[in-house]
Amino acid sequence: MSGQTGDFVKDWQVLAQQSWDAWLRQLQHPPATPQPVGNEVLDRTLAGLKGCFDWMQGMAAAGASQPGADWQSLLRAWAGAGNQPFTQAFAGIDSNAAQGFIEQWQAWLRFAHAGGFPGMGATGPVPAFGPQREDLMQQQDLVAAVQAAVEANARYQALIQRANAKGLELLQRRLVDRDAASRPIDSLKALYDVWVDAAEEAYAEIALTDEFRTAYGDMVNSQMQVRQLQQKQTAAWCRELGLPTREEVSALGERLQQVRREIRKQASGDMGAEVLALRREVSALRRELAELGASPAGKASPAPKPKPSVRRVAAPARRPSATTARKR
């Protein structure tokens, strides 16, 4: 009977996986009309749901769908089947900026170690000399930096895997420690939610250690080292081809920002003071007019012209207008 059940479960899982895959293909197939909701949203959603579906499938395959399965054996089987749900969830985080580096570098490194780059033999760097010395040394620096970045990433990934294992341990403890009055967990979704809590807690504990902090810093810093060396190499190629380098474009940006600041400083300095003086003059004139209008004599006579001295104060002293400048 149990054999028949097992066959049924296997068949069912295969069928479920096939229908999931078919359904994914159908969803990801470009529609005839432009898709209103961004593809990125759909991709993220699908990736998240697929992760949960795999989790459920993994649990069912480990024996949850077997009648009378012992829960501790079930978790052991699940963990023993190489399930890395936390690591998978982590790896699934969509980011064009963060992904791809390592995969790209590993392929590049294999190529370099196979002797694909000059100055880099299969056993490591060879002494550099002759007219190509600088290029060879740069190449060797880059290979060493990529190697360091791949190693730093491996240390970081090892900690993520440790978080995965700790999460499973914590899940087991949580289940053991469940209060006698607690309702037993009777659905995969409920079990999944308990696992998520345990996985996040275990990860947070590791992520706040000094070891993680060092690994994180090493991973980022080593990636940036590779990037800088790549930029250096690209700049050399650009110079050879007569193209502007990143450094040159960046220097233009810096100068642009300085010019922006200078313009604003002038506007808020000389011109700002000028505007302020004019405003004060207008206010003074308004007050004078109001006072004259209020006095009996003032009502009879027209308002006097503003005093020339006040006008001189307001006149631009240092910066002649464009018209005046042209006249000169």
Add this chain to the structure above:
Amino acid sequence: MDTPLQLDPTRLMQEISTFQRKLSAGLGQLRHMREPSYANTPRELVYAEDKLKLYHMLGDRAPTAKTPTLIVYALVNTVWMTDLQSDRSLVRNLLAQGEDVYLIDWGYPGGADRWLTLDDYLNGYLDRCVEAVRQRCGLEAINLIGICQGGAFSLCYSAMHPDKVKNLITMVTPVDFQTPDNMLSHWCRNLDVDRFVDAMGNIPAELMNWVYLTLKPVRLNQQKYVGLVDILDKPVELENFLRMERWIFDSPDQAGETFRQFIKDFYQGNKLVKGGLVIGDNEVDLRRLTLPILNIYAEQDHLVPPDASRALGRRVNSTDYTELAFKGGHIGIYVSGRAQREVPPAIHQWLHARD
């Protein structure tokens, strides 16, 4: 209790089948949904410079508040965080309470903005926005609401220009950047930020989002979408979900130089607390803050732990300092239903008493 798990095989099969059936029925619908729009509360442009815009937000009725309030949000965010949807809009809610609201839109920095510094942002852009509002309203000082990094900016600004700020409200604002539970700060500590900025230039939004997602990888990258299965057949809820998604992942890149100084001085140096923070020609000393302050923090904030915000009370010399705890997280404080019921009325009440 004999066993914590009582998984009935038949029920499990049904559960997986139901999950899959709901998905195939509902996600087809997802493909045909239009990208949801934001609340887009009516506004008038009152000042613009480079990519920055300053808006005067317009409510259904004239404001009753005498002092205008300028909202300053974080550079990693967009203006829509305060105006997400019509029934979840901090701006709209404040207007309904009678506040006179101005809103800065920082814009999306491009390559030419890579050299913008904190001084440019605070003593440049922000100061000119404050000036624009002051001149428009004919007032010596206005109110500031600073959110998250915008809160840290508002604190620095108020300390550097105390005469221009009447009342200050900080929301989910980090002050002590090195509390033991601050994961983001912990990760930043060994970062060679000079090399990082030199190599990257502007910091891409995708990279920033990746960092935020890795703070709670399963919850934010997987579990959140599982909840979606239950609302796939509820168009309004689905639209709200998609709007949030649009907003969360629609982030500006970070201007490289500003990022460099912010990480060095705030995250690595913790200078807002330890002292020695210099922005442009100004030293920022929180003890100079004597104005009324309302400090709102979220009890379940995973980005800015409550202790990081609560540290403000011990650093300022204000005799009118109030703390308000919100039962929710960093995002919920602006966009949850509870936040709409609790936060804007509390802000209005506090401001009204000091108007």
